[in-house]
Amino acid sequence: MKQGWLIRHRRGVGVLYRLFDGLIISVGLIFWVQYFQYEISSEWLLLASVSTIGFALMAESLEVYRSWRADSFLKMVSYTIASWCVLLGVALSVIYVTKTSDLFSRLVIGCWAVSTGVLFIAWRFSHRLLLMFLRTRGYNSRKAVIIGLNESGLRLAGNIEAEVHLGIKLSGFYRSEYDQVDEKMLDGFGPRYSVLGDVAQALADARDGKVDLCYIALPLRAEKHIAQLLIEFADTPATVHVVTDLFVSNLIHGRLYHVGDSNILSVYDTPIEGITGWIKRVEDLVLSAVILTVISPLMLVIGLAIKVTSPGPAIFKQTRYGLDGRPIDVWKFRTMSTQDNGEIVVQACKNDRRVTPIGRFLRKTSLDELPQFINVLQGSMSVVGPRPHAVAHNEQYRKCVSGYMLRHKVKPGITGWAQINGWRGETDTIEKMEKRVEYDLQYIRHWSLLLDVKILFATIMIGFINKNAY
Structure with missing residues (x-):
């Protein structure tokens, strides 16, 4: 009984799973029609029926109903929501093309679209919790x-x-x-x-x-x-x-795909593409826009302070490697009397004489990184990701640190998994850089939206001030 009931009845459970999704769609629409006191016309019933069948077909094509035992909850939800969004897009396009939009309330459809997505997530979360509870006690094994x-x-x-x-x-x-x-x-x-x-x-x-x-x-x-x-x-x-x-220790987003009749194993690839790429980009756009709006007065004050206290520009641009190793210009507040950006770039060290008095405070508190939110808005960086290094340092460490260039399978970030785990600041030994790369690759292998949230929260709590930042 412990090991087999759900497995023996998995077809019936699968049918109930699909029926429950269908009920969420159809009953949800009827609920909102009645809630806003509209008549339940044949048009509303047709929309409910077509949407339920359409979602079922879309979900089957995206394998929403396959076993998710060994996959992440976020991945399961993203496939489900993607199916729902595609179905909504098709339905709204048909309504627009057939010029029948006057028959439907935008308020009803809006509430229905959002609430259905929320219910999809909520009931899958509850179902997953129940399965985890049962499995930890020996059932459904x-x-x-x-x-x-x-x-x-x-x-x-x-x-x-x-x-x-x-x-x-x-x-x-x-x-x-x-x-x-x-x-x-x-x-x-x-x-x-x-x-x-x-x-x-x-x-x-x-x-x-x-x-x-x-x-x-x-x-x-x-x-x-x-x-x-x-x-x-x-x-x-x-x-x-x-x-x-094969490459057990270095596998990055391994997956099997096909070119004609040939089976291809992807060994080094990015986890942030397709739907996940759009999710990551929306995350970056929203966060950078909100943060820049909030910190713009502070950035103005810092810029004026730099101009007044030392000669040179307030903003310093340095060429670094971005996504896929392509060069990008990373913006920072100038914190040194020099602006190294060539074949030789000397890392800042403790009591470095090149660091200006206000620059020392900016580096210690990470305020010198604030202009990089502009890079995020432009699309060359992300809020969360491996920290970008100067081109000279990339060329130095790629020769002696295994997997170093794999850091560039995602966009560089303002904060990252390595930084919140203490691997920030001067890397005066190969071992320190190896640890930073190790954590960067962990981030790429296990990337999820929840991991980004965790890193952002940790950065707010512990990441602004660091003893290793010189």
Whole structure:
């Protein structure tokens, strides 16, 4: 009962899931029509019916109703809202083209559009919480096994054990001829890390229905063996996944796509594209516009103070690398007597004589970064992202820090994951830069709107003043 009720009835649950979405759309529209005391005419009923069917078709095409067990809530919601927005766009376009807009109330449609989106999010959030609650208590779980005793397999086992809310129960490992780990090393990991047999036993157990999920964690040199396993597992009801050890530590937004009949694995790519790219851009536009409006008097005062206290411009532009490594001009308040922007740029250090008295205060409080909100508004930077470095520093560190240039798979930001974790300021050792890059790549791998909010909140709380900012 614990492991199988929802799985055995998943088709029925899937139908109820879709029906509930349909009820939210159709009943929601009728509610707002009555709330604003309009007559429930045939036109309103037609709109409700067409919208419900249209959303169902759009949601199916975007795979809104697939299993989201191992995916983020934000990703699930973004696909759902995208389907709803596309449906609304099509419906409103048809109403406009057919010149029937006079038959519909803009107030009703506006309230219906917003409330439906909110209800989609709210009920999916509640449903996900319920599933997480059940899975952490052993219900709605899936039995999983791993073929291959090696580093990739052990790493996967650890991740499965850590993600209790996924409801994946690891039964153990099956040996293969490519194993790299001694079975005795598994003794300290508990019964879930026990060896259940060889590959032939794995196939037999899968045929007997003892395995729900099978992870093949074999090295890429075992390509022929993996292909044969996939053929043999096709005769079982188990769901099979291949765990590749290719670039495990450096994989950035890996995904599989197709060029004709060729399967292509994307290894280094950006997570911020398509719908997520628009979400990120709207976030940047709203935040930068609001912040610039609020801080414009402060920026005027700082600019005048710089002009009065030291010779030179108030704003200093320095060439740095932006998205995809393209050069951009980053704006800052001038804090030094020099304006280095060539092949040699010396980082500011403690008690640096080049820093002006007011510049020292601006750097310590990060107020010198305020003009970069103009860069965000222009589109060359983002509010949250890896901090951009001078071109000279990029050329220096790309040669000695592994994965350094992968930082440029997203737009550079005013604040970032590395900065709120203490890796800000002077990088006088390779180790410090390596840690900064490590956190930057973590941000890119795990980017989400919620992560941006977390970084912004942390920046407000702890990020303005930093002891490492010289």
